[in-house]
Amino acid sequence: MTFKSLGAVMPAALVLALVGATAHAKTVEHPAQAPRVLNNFVTELITAENLNDGDTHVFRVENPRLGWLFFRTAAMTDRSGSVRLSVQAGKSRTDVLEHGPSEKRTAESMRWLPKGECVIRLEVTDADVSVLDVRLVPIIVYERMVGSFRAMEGFPEYDRKFLRRCGMLDSVNTIGTYDGFSWMHEWMKSGRAAIRISGGVPQLNTEDKAYRHWDSSMVNPSGVNGMIVDEFYPSIGRNFPHYVKALKRIREKYPERMCLLYTAGGADTLRQLIEPLKDQDMYWTTQQQVYETHVTEQERVAQGFAHGWVNGFRKEGYYPDVSTRTIHSIGIFSGPSPSKYNDDVFPDRDWKVLRELHFHELATDPMHKGSAGIDMYQSTMCQEEYLRWMAKLCRHYLIEGSAERLTSDPYVLDHIDNPDFEQGLEGWTVEEAESGSIGVKHLKGFGFRVQGRHGHTGDHLVWMQRSADKPNRIKQQIRNLEPGRYYSVTLYTTDFQNMHDRQLHTVGILTRGRLREQPDETIHSVWKHNAEKDFGGKPTYTNYHRFVFLAMESTAELVISDWQWASVPTSPAGQELVMNFVQVEPYLLPEDGAAGD
Numbered sequence: 001m002t003f004k005s006l007g008a009v010m011p012a013a014l015v016l017a018l019v020g021a022t023a024h025a026k027t028v029e030h031p032a033q034a035p036r037v038l039n040n041f042v043t044e045l046i047t048a049e050n051l052n053d054g055d056t057h058v059f060r061v062e063n064p065r066l067g068w069l070f071f072r073t074a075a076m077t078d079r080s081g082s083v084r085l086s087v088q089a090g091k092s093r094t095d096v097l098e099h100g101p102s103e104k105r106t107a108e109s110m111r112w113l114p115k116g117e118c119v120i121r122l123e124v125t126d127a128d129v130s131v132l133d134v135r136l137v138p139i140i141v142y143e144r145m146v147g148s149f150r151a152m153e154g155f156p157e158y159d160r161k162f163l164r165r166c167g168m169l170d171s172v173n174t175i176g177t178y179d180g181f182s183w184m185h186e187w188m189k190s191g192r193a194a195i196r197i198s199g200g201v202p203q204l205n206t207e208d209k210a211y212r213h214w215d216s217s218m219v220n221p222s223g224v225n226g227m228i229v230d231e232f233y234p235s236i237g238r239n240f241p242h243y244v245k246a247l248k249r250i251r252e253k254y255p256e257r258m259c260l261l262y263t264a265g266g267a268d269t270l271r272q273l274i275e276p277l278k279d280q281d282m283y284w285t286t287q288q289q290v291y292e293t294h295v296t297e298q299e300r301v302a303q304g305f306a307h308g309w310v311n312g313f314r315k316e317g318y319y320p321d322v323s324t325r326t327i328h329s330i331g332i333f334s335g336p337s338p339s340k341y342n343d344d345v346f347p348d349r350d351w352k353v354l355r356e357l358h359f360h361e362l363a364t365d366p367m368h369k370g371s372a373g374i375d376m377y378q379s380t381m382c383q384e385e386y387l388r389w390m391a392k393l394c395r396h397y398l399i400e401g402s403a404e405r406l407t408s409d410p411y412v413l414d415h416i417d418n419p420d421f422e423q424g425l426e427g428w429t430v431e432e433a434e435s436g437s438i439g440v441k442h443l444k445g446f447g448f449r450v451q452g453r454h455g456h457t458g459d460h461l462v463w464m465q466r467s468a469d470k471p472n473r474i475k476q477q478i479r480n481l482e483p484g485r486y487y488s489v490t491l492y493t494t495d496f497q498n499m500h501d502r503q504l505h506t507v508g509i510l511t512r513g514r515l516r517e518q519p520d521e522t523i524h525s526v527w528k529h530n531a532e533k534d535f536g537g538k539p540t541y542t543n544y545h546r547f548v549f550l551a552m553e554s555t556a557e558l559v560i561s562d563w564q565w566a567s568v569p570t571s572p573a574g575q576e577l578v579m580n581f582v583q584v585e586p587y588l589l590p591e592d593g594a595a596g597d
Contacts, residue, residue: 027056035061035136038401039363040323040371045069046120046134057122061134063089065324066256066281067372068110068139068173069118070399071096074131076104081126087111088119096191099127110137110173111191112225114256139258139283139327139373140398141228142168143176144197145184147379151336152544154525155384166387166590171394174258176228176378180221193225195258201229201243202236210239210246218254226258228285228375234269244276251280260285260327260375267312267319275318284322285375289331291343291454292354297411305358310367323368329375330358332390335383336527336544337452344386345455347419347490347583352389353411360405363397374398385488385588392588415478415487415584416558421460428474433467438474441496441578449532450499450540451492451581461578463496464562468573471508471563478511478558478584481551486518488587489558491545496576499540502526506564506571507579509547513556518589521548548587558584 036044045061063069075083083099097107122132148158156162160183163169174193177184184194198217204210217227232243251259261277262285263270274284286309293300306328313322333341334351344351362368376382376390396406413419417427424440432438440462443450447458464472481487493505504526511517523546531538549556562577564570 026054027058028052030057030059032060038135039397039403040365040368041138041363041373041398042401043136044133044401045136046132048132049130051122051124051129051132053124053127055124057124057132059120059122059132059134061118061120063113063115063118063136066115067112068137069113070108070110070133070135070137071120072106072108072131072133073097073099073122073129074106075099075124075127075129077101077127079126082123083125083127083129084121084123085132086121087113088121089113090116094191106131108170109191112173112193112258135399135401137173137401138371138398139174139260139375140172140394141174141176141195141260141327141373141375142172143228143376143378144380145175145177145181145194146179149335149383150380151338152525152527154523154544155335158379158384158387162384163391166391167395168387168391171391171399174225176375177221177224180224184222184224188223188225193258195260196220196224196227198227198229199231201231202239204246205239205242207242207245210243211249214246214250215253218250218257218259226254226260228258228260228262231262231264231287232270232273233264237269237272240270240272243273247277247282248280251282255281259283262329262375263287266309267316267322271316271318278319278322278325283325283327283372285327285329287329287331287377288358289333289343289454290354290358291333292345292349292351293455294346294349297353297357300354300411301357301361305361307365307367321370323372324370325372326368327373327375328362328371329377330355332376332378332382332386333454334381334386336525336542337381338528338530340448340452340454341381342452343454344383345453345457347581348413350409350411350413350585351386352585352588353407353409355386355390356393356406357411359393359397364403388590389588409586413583413585415480416476416582419582419584420458420580421462424460425462425474428462428476431473431475433470433472434465437465437467438472439463443578445532445534447580449535450494450529451542452529453581458492458580461494461580463576463578466562466569466571466573466575466577468569471561471566471569473559473561475557475559478556479554481554481556482586483551483553486548486550486587486589487584488521489547489549490581490583490585491560491579492581493543493545493577493579494540496578499542500536500538502528502541505543505577507543507545507577508559508561508564508566509545510559510561511547511549511556512559514552515556516550516552518548518550521587521589522546548589558582 085097
């Protein structure tokens with residue numbers, strides 16, 4: 001027996017098989033799960049395992065606010081298999097994730113969804129779904145695109161390939177941009193958000209000017225999902241009444257779009273702006289530029305990172321739940337800077353650990369319960385290894401919802417002594433090429449006005465005058481290395497007599513012992529600092545040197561020389577170099593890894 005369908009002849013056995021398969025499929029309504037708070041940022045709404053093949057699984061969750069939900073499925077499909085996950089919020093139904101035939105992978109995505117009930121449907125056909133996770137996650141902003149490191153050459157472009165490779169694109173849901181980027185619409189189509197960085201606030205001195213400017217920023221370039229206004233501070237307080245009226249009009253016109261207000265001030269100095277807008281579904285993106293200080297880790301933790309912001313509102317009393325509307329804008333300034341934006345101030349302190357201590361407080365301190373999100377400000381001033389580290393912190397605390405530290409590394413680095421020559425040459429073995437060819441200089445303001453170190457340090461330098469006969473050397477044992485781990489050695493150098501000339505210094509950084517150099521990670525590059533009156537009134541040029549190695553034992557020897565090679569000088573004899581910021585720290589080696597959606 002056969003059946004005819006659309007002109008084709010179909011065997012009866014096949015028809016019966018298809019009918020049987022259809023009859024087998026069913027809808028499974030899963031019972032509601034109690035939300036489980038993982039940390040101050042992340043709440044688990046659904047976790048399910050081993051969901052049956054052939055069924056449509058339905059879950060219902062309550063989204064407590066307009067905001068982001070995170071979805072993850074781990075599935076294996078047959079040659080004809082598929083897995084489809086969708087979410088219905090109100091009258092809108094959105095496809096979120098899909099697994100095609102012959103796949104075995106974990107897929108992730110995020111969606112900006114309205115407050116209220118969300119119905120999640122997971123259709124499983126000829127497949128095994130081992131994990132389904134749905135979480136409430138914060139606003140996670142990467143600023144900015146396009147935005148590679150701008151102070152010097154040597155670091156890779158912070159393009160789509162770089163951001164995907166380091167895991168940043170899988171760990172954020174919002175990208176800040178001035179003028180858009182080539183793949184912005186593809187990013188937005190995947191369910192993520194792009195927001196306009198809207199500057200020029202001081203010039204908006206009337207309600208109409210402010211409204212027209214922000215009205216455009218809410219949709220341009222090319223239909224962005226909202227804006228972050230940069231920035232509000234006390235000295236423009238005379239305009240706050242205009243801004244309040246304009247922003248209320250903006251919120252009324254664009255109730256579903258993101259509106260972030262970047263602030264540099266507190267509850268008292270910004271009260272005229274914040275209090276009238278506290279019920280307008282906006283986010284206060286508070287500036288938190290935290291640079292290294294010469295204290296212990298315990299002392300730094302005790303000082304706190306964002307306590308002042310919250311305590312200010314508790315004292316003023318008009319916005320007790322400000323944390324739920326606060327996006328913490330964490331300054332990621334690091335590496336060579338053309339001005340004052342290098343928060344990696346001390347070579348015996350670990351910038352990566354400092355950033356994690358900041359994240360850990362925000363994620364675990366009850367003071368920050370229900371915090372709205374994190375903003376990374378911003379990529380153009382963050383050296384590439386540290387930007388990769390920020391991606392890991394976002395994943396660990398803001399997606400996985402961990403309350404534990406990602407690393408146990410200490411804030412205080414103890415691999416070498418006297419790395420900034422504040423005690424002269426103490427701790428270093430000195431090998432002069434000629435009598436008097438190595439010494440110590442003190443240049444007041446040098447670390448801040450030539451190197452851009454935020455903490456007004458770095459004014460002590462070792463000085464070498466190159467000889468034509470043999471190299472000058474200083475050396476010291478590196479200790480407390482962990483075998484099997486990667487480390488970097490960083491050094492800053494400047495031509496003492498010609499700091500206004502752009503030039504690359506040929507210096508030698510050598511480590512001796514059982515180790516393995518990683519030449520792909522080596523950098524020797526020049527950066528330009530803006531003109532400073534105290535240093536000739538013209539731009540100055542400093543060199544950044546980085547050497548990376550894999551430790552095989554717990555100790556090694558560090559040798560720094562004004563000859564690049566031991567056998568021959570590669571720069572003019574008589575050149576005088578000054579150097580400091582000798583930093584030895586654990587290094588995060590680049591790796592492939594992106595969950596994707």
